[in-house]
Amino acid sequence: MISLTPLKMLVLLFSCVLSGALGGYYAASFSPVPAQIAIVDVQALVKKAVEKNQAQTEDDAKALMTKVKSSTEELIQRGVVILDAQSVLTAPEEAYVNIE
Template sequence: MSTLTPIKMMAFLVLCFISGGLGGYYAASFSPVPAQIAIVDLQGLVKKAVEKNQAQTEDDAKALMNKVKESTKELVQRGVVIFDAQSVLSAPEEAYVNIE
């Protein structure tokens, strides 16, 4: 019966760590990275607000912008870039931020 000496055990563990790291790197190279962007439809929000109340004021517009900033604050802190929907040519539906 053969026993592992401490040197053989350390060499075996180092080999395991290296092969595990290389395997993880190889797998990660084929994994798609989700886009770190979010899209807000400001024009659509303004249209909805105007449809509800034709007498929009500057204060209402500022309140709407504050609501948008508050809704996207957490995304920005995570490093997500926020775009206006009018600037986007094409994006998946899940990239759009729903602001109620």
């Protein structure tokens, strides 16, 4: 049986901590970071609103923008950037915010 002196124990502990930290850093450097961007298709929302009611007014447009802002408020609080879909070339489907 091998007896560990306090110095050997500290060296062993330090090497374990160092190897764990280096392994975690190595793994994190190759892990993909999820996008912190959400996309709102304002044009599609306006088209859907106009199809329902042809007599859209400025107040209706303001109400629609208020609805968009309230729907995305939680995302904004988490630090997510909100883009208009017309400014995006491609994005995964889960990046689009569903506003009903």
